[in-house]
Amino acid sequence: MPEGWVHATIDLIVYGRPYFDIHKNKDEAFLRLGKAHRKIKHEWYQAFGKKWTFDDPFPDFLKGLISEIRGACGSDKAEKQMVYWDHDYFDRIWKNLSEKQRKYCKGAFAWIINNPMFLKNWAGVDVLEGKIKRVIDGQEVWEICPELKSEYHRLHCYVKTVIEYDKDLQDMLKCN
């Protein structure tokens, strides 16, 4: 399975927030159950081939559900629900990657976490100032998100430790 920090990096890029705890919570059964942990809290993963495919990972009914959640509980709750489901989508993708491909993915994500200016210019996430670029009514706005700085700091420290224990990642990151 992709490690929590890999999921968190994807969400930092996509949503501007890492949602590290949502991913840790979803995979908490891993220590007890190993590969079978996806029987718990991975409903969308289990629904692969029945409710969704790689051609249509987020079908209209799911988007409808997200809109309903947004209407009833607000956009923060709706975004967290999207995080909960996209975790399973990426778990499925990860399953099909070779060890080497996984390593390269991790190398790229670790590099991104170590390069805040790239995150700002490419992903529209200013982790140092705590701002997320959004388009509201056709206008680009840098929305202030006070939690972002500490969330990034936590993820950055975590990834630093991951790199310290992974010789391959160290080698990949040396050439920058």
Ligand SMILES: [Zn+2]
């Ligand atoms: Zn998972």
